[in-house]
Amino acid sequence: MDVAAAALELYGLPPDEFTAARNQVAQQAKDAGDNGSSATLKALRKPTLAAWLANLLVRSDPDGIAELTDLGEQLRQAHVARDGRSLRELTLRRHGLVHKLVIAARTQARAQGHTVSPSTEQRLIETLDAAVIDPGAAQLLRTGQLTSALRHVGFGVVDETGDPAQLTPVKPRVVRSSPRKPPAKPPRKATTRRTAQSAPATAARSRRAELRTRAEQAEREYAAAETERAQAQAELDAHEHQLADLKATIDRLTEELEQARQLLRDASRRTRALQVELNRTTRNATIAQQRRDAGQQRLADLDR
Structure with a gap:
């Protein structure tokens, strides 16, 4: 039995028809000796x-x-x-x-x-x-x-x-999606036109027409109100999305600012360390220059 096809058909049925149809299909599978399919179908939830x-x-x-x-x-x-x-x-x-x-x-x-x-x-x-x-x-x-x-x-x-x-x-x-078939029209029943209608029947038809008109008007008013509500909901959703985006931007910029501050601290420490190194090498260079000058002076004195 094609269990997937059977399940697809079952879930197209109204809920009050589902259980009986499911049990029937499961029993058919069991009668055919397909106990696995029968158990799977039996487990389908309404x-x-x-x-x-x-x-x-x-x-x-x-x-x-x-x-x-x-x-x-x-x-x-x-x-x-x-x-x-x-x-x-x-x-x-x-x-x-x-x-x-x-x-x-x-x-x-x-x-x-x-x-x-x-x-x-x-x-x-x-x-x-x-x-x-x-x-x-x-x-x-x-x-x-x-x-x-x-x-x-x-x-x-x-x-x-x-x-x-x-x-x-x-x-x-x-x-x-599949092409839709036009619904079959029920056979037209033969009617007998009555030449005279009773007053109660006429009043009942008038009442039904009035109620139908009211119901249609109520449906139109509901549709208009729902459209207005949907527009308000759309505006709210759009602003909530914008608010979420702004919060995300603030979080991102805050993180970038903290990263920049950390880079600045690291760069400041490195600058101080380089300054100390420059001072040391400058002193060493000054001492070396003094030694060179002294040596050259001694050589000059010997040549006199």
């Missing part, structure tokens, strides 16, 4: 809802996930180059893309009958942010086989329990 949402995005929008992880590389390069303008622009793009992906995941989950709570949505945002910050987290996300949401905590990436993030115990396969 994904949390946030992890499933991330896996869902990898499958439904691989190009968006690729754009997100590529953006992380661009941000790292801009940070190394200390390019403040690029950092601000890329950070704004990052928040906009994360917001877009989260909305897409929430919409797809709702279509499959799953409600995404604010806490689950926050875990998904943290997962996407971790993939931007950490190349290892980006690789974990691209496999489409997360079992837990990810979070970057400064020294690495952890899962929802706070433990270091681990991939599934099978060799990961990266889900790549």
